[in-house]
Amino acid sequence: MLAVPEMGLQVLYSSSSPEQSPVPSPPGSPRTQEICGIAPLTPSQSPKPEARAPQQAPFSVVVAIDFGTTSSSYAFSFASDPEAIHMMREQELRMSDGTHGPMDREDPMNPHLPAKFKMKIHSATDLILKTQLEAVNGKKMPALEVFAHALRFFKEHALQELRDQCPSLPEKDTVCWVLTVPAIWKQPAKQFMREAAYLAGLVSREDAEQLLIALEPEAASVYCRKLRLHQLVDLSSRAPGSGCLGESHSIDPSFRQAREQLRRSRHSRTFLVESGVGELWAEMQAGDRYVVADCGVGTVDLTVPQLEQPHGTLKELYKASGGPCGAVGVDLAFEQLLSRIFGEDFISTFKTQSPAAWVDLTIAFEACKRTAGPHRAGALNISLPFSVIDFYRKQRGYNVETALRRSSANFVKWSSQGMLRMSCEAMNNLFQPTVSGIIQHIEALLARPEVQGVKLLFLVGSFSESAVLQHAVQAALGTRGLRVVVPHDVGLAILKGAVFFGQAPGVVRVRRSPLTYGVDVLNRFVAGRHPPDKLLVRGGRRWCTDVFERFVAAEQSVALGEDVLRSYCPARPGQRCVLINLYCCAAQDARPGLRKCGELSLELEPAEGGPHAAGAPPSRREIRTAMQFGDTEIQVTAVDVSTNRSVRAAIDFLSNWGRSASPPLPR
Secondary structure (H helix, E strand, C coil), X not given: CCXXXXXXXXXXXXXXXXXXXXXXXXXXXXXXXXXCCEEEECCCCCCCXXXXXXXXXXXXXXXXXXXXXXXXXXXXXXXXXXXXXXXECHHHHCCECCECCCXXXXXXCXXXXXXXXXXXXXXXXXXXXXXXXXXXXXXXXXXXXXXXXXXXXXXXXXXXXXXXXXXXXXXXCCEEEEEEECCCCCHHHHHHHHHHHHHHCCCCHHHHHHEEEEEHHHHHHHHHCCCCHHHEEECCCCCCCCCCCCCCCCCCHHHHHHXXXXXXXXXXXXXXXXXXXXXXXXXXXXXXXXXXEEECCCCEEEECEEECCCCCCEEECCCCEEECCCCHHHHHHHHHHHHHHHCXXXXXXXXXXXXXXXXXXXXXXXXXXXXXXXXXXCCEEEXXXXXXXXXXXXXXXXXXXXXXXXXXXXXXXXXXXXXXXXXXHHHHHHHHHHHHHHHHHHHHHHCCHHHCCCCEEEEECHHHHCHHHHHHHHHHHHHHCCXXXXXXXXXXXXXXXXXXXXXXXXXXXXXXXXCEEEEEEEEECXXXXXXXXXXXXXXXXXXXXXXXXXXXXXXXXXXXXXXXXXXXXXXCCCCCEEEEEEEEXXXXXXXXCCEEEEEEEEECCCCCCCXXXXXXXXXXXXXXXXXXXXXXXXXXXXXXXCCCEEEEEEEECCXXXXXXCCCCCCC
């Protein structure tokens, strides 16, 4: 049963746009009186968003995990020596092609055989906790368990490494864990990673603040600020591979000596980063802006930071953009080429019946792909596993060499050493659709009015190591006066930056909301504007149900620690749980595409004093909520005003409630 606001109370409008009235929720949305069990409450004049400095708990060590699509690694630093980053590379973790941790590769039910399973989470339109992954052999398994298993392996490996380096270090409450995710990931995917971390035992729900979600291009941006000129390659001034800008700038001898000593003592796994900022940033001024293009295996992720202070905080100038056009697109093009040569039915059957051998083949192609370049002269060799050769002969009755002769792919030859020989032109052609997609995303971003005047582009991410991509980006964008810069250790920039982000998560002070968010509430019914089927009459008063109240608009700037305050009262005395429907859409005015995306739950303690006295009206109970949209995750806290006690509050983006994409009703 829905409680109706008392006379004199009004709906709390979005403080960002007080001139806009709420709009009704879309048809088919859960009715407020059936689900929410709340009434909006404004105890005083609508407050403006409050900003408070985020508090970072003191941790002894920061451990960052760069959870990649085909490879992953972790790094850590101690609070006592924050400039020394200790790396653990993927080769040392015995991982390949997204298969994390020790495993029996021939086990058909092995949960790590779903190749590139991180992309499955990105592409899932209705991601829930029970989402299934399908392995290359056709077997399905819970995605949450696969991710948790991988994270559990990282946890055990990292804690053992920490114990080896610092035996006296206590484990509890001393580690801040950082997980990297693409900036274009939506809230359900971020919550999914957090749930996997809980299941893996990285942190508990009670100590949720020990886990940070870092956006990959933001992490790379934080790291790039530390780099010296000799650690960067300026594609605008030199061809890829011909050397790096600033080679004449010598590094301080004492720093070089300290770095080399650390590398020797830690088997070349420790990197010492100078404090402060590099020369490139030293030349920048407040207000300068740049683009970070994180070109990974699965996605391209674009952000536009603006310097609030040259040595201080950053402000996101335009919401994160990009799409699923990472290096995996080249792998798919190679698979299509194999299907063209050997037959699509054969490739499908082989992947199902010999998944481990298929992984071996993709690893062989990955090694070849890394050597491709626009100016390479010789052919490239791709080792073909014997199981492929033998399986094809049994399936078709003739050998692989015959298949190559019969196919129309005359640019791929057979080597007597058991290899496919591909011309450089053919290899580069496999890159073109993916590379063109990346350039289109960058050009679309640069065309935005908010991004005008950008002169610097950082290429980061594992795919940015590709000479093919570097050459294409420079050729397409260099003529526009854009300076394209690549860090030397481009594949590790995100991981190292994630460590620095864990040390100072407030470095990005202002972000842009990717979506419009709000809830459904009651409002005064206005004839001619509100539809008749939304009319609710109670106590002689006319109300409109399912009215959309906006919290934050898409592309709105939201500062870290800025609270959007709202107050609600339970519909019934003694009510122990309040559920509030959360809606979102990509449009700023919340008209097209409004859909339910989550639920805000408030778990209430019994009201003090027990049931109200006989005949006395029940006292109004105010629950004041504070929501933050400026962090990498949406945060919510709540307080029972009558007792000043915290109320357990959480947002669930992963429940299977059959989200509706129906358009909203007219105002």
